[in-house]
Amino acid sequence: MAGQAGRPVEAMLRAQVDDPNCSWSLGSYGAVAVFGRAPDEPVWCPDDGRIGLATDRGALALSQSPDLRPVAYETGFAGGWSQAVALCLPVAASAMGRRTVLTELGPDTAAVRPQDRAGILFDLGLGLEAVDACVRVTDSNLIAGLRGACGRPLLEPGNPAVPAVMASSPHRVFIACLGRIEVYSAVPAAGGNAGSGPHSHILPKLLRLRRTHAATAPIPRGWVPFATLHPAHPGKDAAGRPMPFDAARHAAFGRLLDAWGDPILVGLRRVIMRGEALNPALVDGRFARLAIRAARAQRAAMGR
Numbered sequence: 001m002a003g004q005a006g007r008p009v010e011a012m013l014r015a016q017v018d019d020p021n022c023s024w025s026l027g028s029y030g031a032v033a034v035f036g037r038a039p040d041e042p043v044w045c046p047d048d049g050r051i052g053l054a055t056d057r058g059a060l061a062l063s064q065s066p067d068l069r070p071v072a073y074e075t076g077f078a079g080g081w082s083q084a085v086a087l088c089l090p091v092a093a094s095a096m097g098r099r100t101v102l103t104e105l106g107p108d109t110a111a112v113r114p115q116d117r118a119g120i121l122f123d124l125g126l127g128l129e130a131v132d133a134c135v136r137v138t139d140s141n142l143i144a145g146l147r148g149a150c151g152r153p154l155l156e157p158g159n160p161a162v163p164a165v166m167a168s169s170p171h172r173v174f175i176a177c178l179g180r181i182e183v184y185s186a187v188p189a190a191g192g193n194a195g196s197g198p199h200s201h202i203l204p205k206l207l208r209l210r211r212t213h214a215a216t217a218p219i220p221r222g223w224v225p226f227a228t229l230h231p232a233h234p235g236k237d238a239a240g241r242p243m244p245f246d247a248a249r250h251a252a253f254g255r256l257l258d259a260w261g262d263p264i265l266v267g268l269r270r271v272i273m274r275g276e277a278l279n280p281a282l283v284d285g286r287f288a289r290l291a292i293r294a295a296r297a298q299r300a301a302m303g304r
Contacts, residue, residue: 021232026181028128030206033174033181035060058198059112062179072260076293086225094130094224101125130226136171172200176226196239218287245301265291
């Protein structure tokens with residue numbers, strides 16, 4: 001039964017992987033790796049059956065498990081809305097290394113591309129609950145430098161590992177129990193724009209909050225999101241630029257909400273989309289207000 005229950009999840013993941021307008025993120029609040037690709041960009045599938053693909057700029061690989069629970073949701077804000085499907089695990093099944101100092105892990109034998117499997121992984125020691133944020137290094141000088149800094153917190157003042165990594169731009173590899181994102185493109189300069197392709201960011205101010213996810217995401221109690229897929233948006237392109245409303249994209253995410261969303265929030269969305277009055281008893285809490293705002297933004301985009 002567990003295998004049968006997992007088939008709709010796997011089918012959904014594979015369908016989204018096939019869509020170049022879907023992007024992916026893996027990480028925690030304040031430390032995230034992102035994977036995206038252009039429609040005409042050459043891609044390669046993992047050679048071991050994992051769900052995902054690789055380009056010359058990065059890679060995504062996911063594994064299926066009966067523990068995996070998608071959570072689809074929308075968030076309204078001034079001027080628009082976002083949509084996402086969080087990939088969640090029970091707290092007990094989500095734990096990764098949770099290291100708090102720079103640590104050498106050895107060769108990355110699980111790298112998506114065979115040519116990367118001899119590279120040496122170093123866990124940056126960010127202390128994340130469900131993700132190990134790492135760099136993968138092949139340069140002998142950088143390997144020696146990082147080995148010399150092992151055992152120290154990455155973000156402590158004066159740690160030489162930070163400028164060394166920024167200067168060398170090794171692969172960033174964010175790893176969870178059921179997946180990883182690898183980023184091959186260069187680390188952007190301070191204040192630079194990483195664009196819509198594969199990139200990563202680490203924001204110390206947010207890391208200090210020790211959250212697994214943003215407070216606007218309606219993740220059920222007892223579950224931890226380790227990755228998020230961002231399906232094609234009806235009102236903007238992959239670079240975030242406004243575009244004419246796409247009814248097919250809107251309907252497609254509606255089906256994801258029906259399958260994987262909170263039934264109460266989905267019900268509120270339906271009422272708004274039909275132009276009906278809301279039951280005040282159901283408009284309770286942050287998540288309900290955000291879902292209502294998102295639905296109203298969609299009606300406005302549709303010209304209703």
